[in-house]
Amino acid sequence: MKRYLGEAVNALCESIRFDSSLSAPLNGMPFGEGAAKCLAHFLALAENMGLETHNYDNFAGEAIFGDGAEEFAVLCHLDVVPAGAGWTKDPFGGTVEGGKIWGRGATDDKGPAIACLYALKALKDEGFRPKKKIKLILGCNEECGWKCIEHYNKVAHMPEEGFSPDADFPVIYAEKGILHAQLRFPVYNAPFSSFEGGERANMVCDYCTSLPLVRNEEREARLNLQFDGGKLISRGRSAHGSTPEQGVNASLPMLEYYGEHEGVRHAIDCLFSDQYGLKALRDETGSLTLSPDVVQYKDGCLCFLCDIRYPATFSVDKIYALLDKFGVKYETENHQAPLMNEKDGKLVSTLLSVYEEYTGKKAEPIAIGGGTYARALKHGAAFGPELAGDEVTIHQANEYISVERMEMLLEIYKKAIKRLTE
Secondary structure, eight states: OHHHHHHHHHHHHHHHTSOOBOOOOBTTBTTOHHHHHHHHHHHHHHHHTTOEEEEETTTEEEEEEOOOSEEEEEEEEOOBOOOOSOOSSOTTOOEEETTEEESTTIIIIIHHHHHHHHHHHHHHHTTOOOSEEEEEEEESOTTTTOHHHHHHHHHSOOOSEEEESSEESSOEEEEOEEEEEEEEEEOTTOSEEEEEEOSOTTBOOOEEEEEESSOOHHHHHHTTOEEETTEEEEEOBOOBTTOGGGSBOTHHHHHHHTTTSHHHHHHHHHHTSOTTOGGGOEETTEEOEEEEEEEEEETTEEEEEEEEEEOTTSOHHHHHHHHHTTOSEEEEEEEEOOEEOOTTSHHHHHHHHHHHHHHOOOOOOEEESSOOGGGGSSEEEEOOEEOTTOOOOTTSTTOEEEHHHHHHHHHHHHHHHHHHHO
């Protein structure tokens, strides 16, 4: 596979240079120009390899290898979250430096998508004839609502089985449920005229501002807030919404600044102090996480868009019952039911065996809080690209993937795809 590594790295660098984060829709480009151009670039690569390609109205696309009656899916996404703050590299530069490929989407999920494409090329070049029709499906709205998958299901046929290279090794057998809810905390006689922070429901808020009616410089210093340009500023560190403990939520110090106000204190108690015990919910897939990732003051309320990842054996009704205890109005913006696979089922056990053969290490399937396209399949699992102990940079500044990891992905995805379709 070394012969394909250079081409794959170059293709990834090219892909990163498209800012494929969600932007204003244009004619025929439902998620903006960047996402559409990134999809066109990927499909052009696949077509040049001799693969059959389809562009489904710039919602999603696919590259097809094989013509078996049974289908197998490899589900990836080309959209990315916004760059955010704190980069020391160009987030859309697609540069290679220090053995690493830098840029937004390098790991999540353009790198794995490119690796899977070149794995198909390698199999094709070797003369492999799969017994199943392999569909490498590329979504363009994974980070913000899955409208790409909704559209694909309307205009194409989704296979029942497959994997998504958008999580962790050794293999993911279960994913928590995902609930994005907008909660409104009334703040009567608010001590501020504005309050806002965060960019996306699944990105820990790393920047928050407010306009206090009365300043308290001692409190500003104690909470490490800055006053600049007439507004109060709090800076944090972004992370994936499913792992809020890896970030620093910038809205909390700002809320603490106004914490003497009853309405603000209630928001802190519910969302950060966990007064009603949501985070105590736990099963084999882990504990519930709650990340208030976007906040805005409007219509007399602090409105929080929260990313809730709940254990896979619980129903969403249990979560709603606990949210009801907050005593505030809330609305569901997005919900995805949990994913559970049999640990010893064919799909999970095959992927696990491929990982063990490549690494020489015994392992067990794991569960995650992240949500992948695997749950779009009847039988789906997430498989890579991250390893335990990796520096986590997805949804953070200076995202990268190493050239060495790309080489590993080429090998491991080629073997996995071949074994599951021969």
